[in-house]
Amino acid sequence: MAIQRNPVDVVIVGLGAAGGVAALPLATAGLTVVGLEAGGWMTRRDFSPDEIRNNYRDWPHAVQKANREVPTHRPNPQAPTTRASSHPMMNGVGGTTLHFWAQAWRLNPWDFRVVSETTRRYGRPRIPAGSTVEDWPFGYDELEPYYDLLERETGVSGKAGNIGGTRHDGGNVFEGPRRREYPMPPLRSTGFLDRMADAARRLGWTPFPGPATVNSVRYDGRSPCLYHGFCNKGGCHVDARGGTHVTTIPKAQATGRLQVVTRAHVTRVNVDAEGRATGVTYVTGREEIVQPARVVLLAAHVYENVRLLLLSTSKAFPRGLANNRGQVGRHYFSHAQGGSVSALFPFDLNTWYGLPAQGVAVDDWADDNFDHTGLDFIGGGNLWVYSDRRPIAAASTGTFGLAPGWGRQWKAFIRQNADRTNTAYLQKTTLPYEANYLDLDPVEKDPLGQPVLRITADFQDNERRLTDFIHDKMERWYREAGAVAIQRNPLGTMGPSTHAYGGTRMGDNPETNVVDRWGMAHEVPNLGILGASVMGTSGARNPTLTLQALAWRTAEHVARNWKSLL
Amino acid sequence: MSASGSKRRALSRRALLKAAGAAAAGAAAGAGGLPSAAVEAGTPPSGDTTQAPPPSPPPTRPREPLQALSAAEADLLDAVVDRLIPAEAGSPGAVDAGAVRYIDRALAGGLSHLRETYRTGLAALDRYATMTRGRPFRELGPTDQDSVLIDVETGGATWAGAGFDGSSAAFFALLLAHTRQGMFGDPFYGGNINYIGWDLIGYPGVRLSAGPDDQRIDVKPAPSRRSAYDTDMFTRAVARGATRGGPDGDPA
Numbered sequence: 107m108a109i110q111r112n113p114v115d116v117v118i119v120g121l122g123a124a125g126g127v128a129a130l131p132l133a134t135a136g137l138t139v140v141g142l143e144a145g146g147w148m149t150r151r152d153f154s155p156d157e158i159r160n161n162y163r164d165w166p167h168a169v170q171k172a173n174r175e176v177p178t179h180r181p182n183p184q185a186p187t188t189r190a191s192s193h194p195m196m197n198g199v200g201g202t203t204l205h206f207w208a209q210a211w212r213l214n215p216w217d218f219r220v221v222s223e224t225t226r227r228y229g230r231p232r233i234p235a236g237s238t239v240e241d242w243p244f245g246y247d248e249l250e251p252y253y254d255l256l257e258r259e260t261g262v263s264g265k266a267g268n269i270g271g272t273r274h275d276g277g278n279v280f281e282g283p284r285r286r287e288y289p290m291p292p293l294r295s296t297g298f299l300d301r302m303a304d305a306a307r308r309l310g311w312t313p314f315p316g317p318a319t320v321n322s323v324r325y326d327g328r329s330p331c332l333y334h335g336f337c338n339k340g341g342c343h344v345d346a347r348g349g350t351h352v353t354t355i356p357k358a359q360a361t362g363r364l365q366v367v368t369r370a371h372v373t374r375v376n377v378d379a380e381g382r383a384t385g386v387t388y389v390t391g392r393e394e395i396v397q398p399a400r401v402v403l404l405a406a407h408v409y410e411n412v413r414l415l416l417l418s419t420s421k422a423f424p425r426g427l428a429n430n431r432g433q434v435g436r437h438y439f440s441h442a443q444g445g446s447v448s449a450l451f452p453f454d455l456n457t458w459y460g461l462p463a464q465g466v467a468v469d470d471w472a473d474d475n476f477d478h479t480g481l482d483f484i485g486g487g488n489l490w491v492y493s494d495r496r497p498i499a500a501a502s503t504g505t506f507g508l509a510p511g512w513g514r515q516w517k518a519f520i521r522q523n524a525d526r527t528n529t530a531y532l533q534k535t536t537l538p539y540e541a542n543y544l545d546l547d548p549v550e551k552d553p554l555g556q557p558v559l560r561i562t563a564d565f566q567d568n569e570r571r572l573t574d575f576i577h578d579k580m581e582r583w584y585r586e587a588g589a590v591a592i593q594r595n596p597l598g599t600m601g602p603s604t605h606a607y608g609g610t611r612m613g614d615n616p617e618t619n620v621v622d623r624w625g626m627a628h629e630v631p632n633l634g635i636l637g638a639s640v641m642g643t644s645g646a647r648n649p650t651l652t653l654q655a656l657a658w659r660t661a662e663h664v665a666r667n668w669k670s671l672l
Numbered sequence: 673m674s675a676s677g678s679k680r681r682a683l684s685r686r687a688l689l690k691a692a693g694a695a696a697a698g699a700a701a702g703a704g705g706l707p708s709a710a711v712e713a714g715t716p717p718s719g720d721t722t723q724a725p726p727p728s729p730p731p732t733r734p735r736e737p738l739q740a741l742s743a744a745e746a747d748l749l750d751a752v753v754d755r756l757i758p759a760e761a762g763s764p765g766a767v768d769a770g771a772v773r774y775i776d777r778a779l780a781g782g783l784s785h786l787r788e789t790y791r792t793g794l795a796a797l798d799r800y801a802t803m804t805r806g807r808p809f810r811e812l813g814p815t816d817q818d819s820v821l822i823d824v825e826t827g828g829a830t831w832a833g834a835g836f837d838g839s840s841a842a843f844f845a846l847l848l849a850h851t852r853q854g855m856f857g858d859p860f861y862g863g864n865i866n867y868i869g870w871d872l873i874g875y876p877g878v879r880l881s882a883g884p885d886d887q888r889i890d891v892k893p894a895p896s897r898r899s900a901y902d903t904d905m906f907t908r909a910v911a912r913g914a915t916r917g918g919p920d921g922d923p924a
Contacts, residue, residue: 151905151906151907152906152907153906154900154901154905154906154907155878155879155880155900155906156858156860156900156901156906157857157858158853158857158858158861162849162853162857163782163783294884294887296884296887296888296889297887297888297889297890297891298887298889300889301889332880332881332882333881333882333883333886333887334878334879334880334881334882335879335882343880343905343906453889453890454874454889454890454892455889456886456887456888456889456890456891456892456893457887458875458876458882458886458893459879459882459886459887459893460882460887493887497856497857497869497870497873497875498852498853498856498857500856500873500875501852501855501856501869501873502849502852511825511848512755512756512757512821512848512851513755513756513758513818514758514760516757517757517758517760517763517765517872520872520873521763521872521873524873524874524875525873525874525875
């Protein structure tokens, strides 16, 4: 028989980027909170500058729940289904913020109004065929206070380009208006980044240092970044990166009202006969435990949020919780993260140190920052060049067709060029489509015998055309900076990704969206859903700051409207 | 609530290396492919009435006790990695860097789930060499060794009855990735002896902090020559999960 825990006000499933943020406003408001986390605590001692461990043996990703639940993927229902060997996300208090790149982008105002803005500027037919994209239920202005709040709670460094509608050169002049400057100046530049910024300016573009949830100076009692070069999939040995494990979670614990339960594997959300959530069931070791709660917040990343809902069938919800309209798993997309561009320079760049968030960005070709009249796509891409190189990766870089992959000639190539290559990371607008969705895999199971998630998704024409366009821009930028060879890397298909979105989309219309404008399920008023699964568009941005702003907003809504939710 | 710390420490391995002396042995071993070439070209000295000896594998250099591989597998791997990252005059290669020691220790530890993959793959590689080139891999000259490896790399060796478990290309990709890890990874794991790999590509080494001058474009920081685990600052955990052995994964 399952062990019954004492009821609490709120149970949060997953203490990562989203759940780790939501705990703070709830606990501060006086609510009792249990945070269930599948992983354990990690400390600075776990974050060694070790490329083999971080980047090649999937540590600290290894030995975790997520790796036993990797979703399957097929580009379309006719294609064969494949399954990757490891999950892109991790378990642990702090979740993927333990090791993420920590780029702290706000969405552009356009991203909230893709349908109406595209229609207004270019006409309705420019919305790609088959896309299910909708405007968000609110605009950038609604989220701006929460962006501002999160930038201060987690500690974001950067340079403003638009304060209250006034342009500030040196920052991102295309960003939506912000109420004030970032709490910290940007991470420092480097010789190579200066060179790239100069080249961008010669092209007439407007380069700027990107925002990062990484301390550029001492902040909130935590160290500034030491730029040692092992941030990419590695944890921070001085807590300079503002993961929730060193920011919002300890603050929530300090209220005395957040109880963190580690090694908790949540298996279902429980409901009563009226279809209201009553709490969750989880497994730890060999014990099955029921945690009753008056409000349930799912914050387990896109894939696990959707899977838990689909697994939580009941009399009231025979197709999965909050899924009586069949919208759970719909409007799924993952970011067009593939399709990078690599360059070879005829001189050493000295990019051995730094971090993926220490870079120079160009937004001139992102979102709707340029005229799309006469183009065959909507949206755009953020050009991102950064200082990050480790030895095995440097030795594993492509050879631009100038040498084979091993042997004497390869050795000569790598000896000369290991520090002469750079790869730009190009995040591009990706849209939801009718053809792309998540459901339960009919074959593959996790160790408890529950089906894993199945991704049916592929990029469509809009993403492919956009990729070609952005490749051209990036190649031009690299060549202006002196590159002598360019390699365009393919977009690939839409498999499991850290930048996954949708599946429980947010919107006013319950026929096409799972959660309302506050993040609460249309069909289950005391069930909230946190994370990028509620996002209906991605922009050309990393999702974390946006999903954290949304998570805080939902938690604040729960606290402020506590009586009406019960 | 921290259940993780003690468990991870229990999994820890001792820092075994830092045996700078081992590098001296490696320095002499550079010319891996030459002996078989000598066999092909050589005739017995005049006046020698005995029969020419059959081709024999090159002599095995002394090595530390193996943890996972058999001696024959380690010798074969040495011959393979010597073609992947060859030693040249004044420029040591993967044999000198201890790439095979890296692989051996990995197969006894964090990558133990790949032990059988190596056993099957190495046997298939040698069988393929014998079937198609007439001799085991170690007895072939460098050109034939390279052509065998190209067949394995491209998947051309997959269907030859050699016994690869799946595509030979997958096994080659694993070999190449692990050879690079053994050449360019942290010496803690048994490879990159004397920082041979890092010196080759000019990596200035592990630092806990890098200043603005360390990121100037025309400055080369002095090599740090240290492992991540030279101090007691970090837990010496050993990865035990799956690995693709491939390039950097999805960025976050």
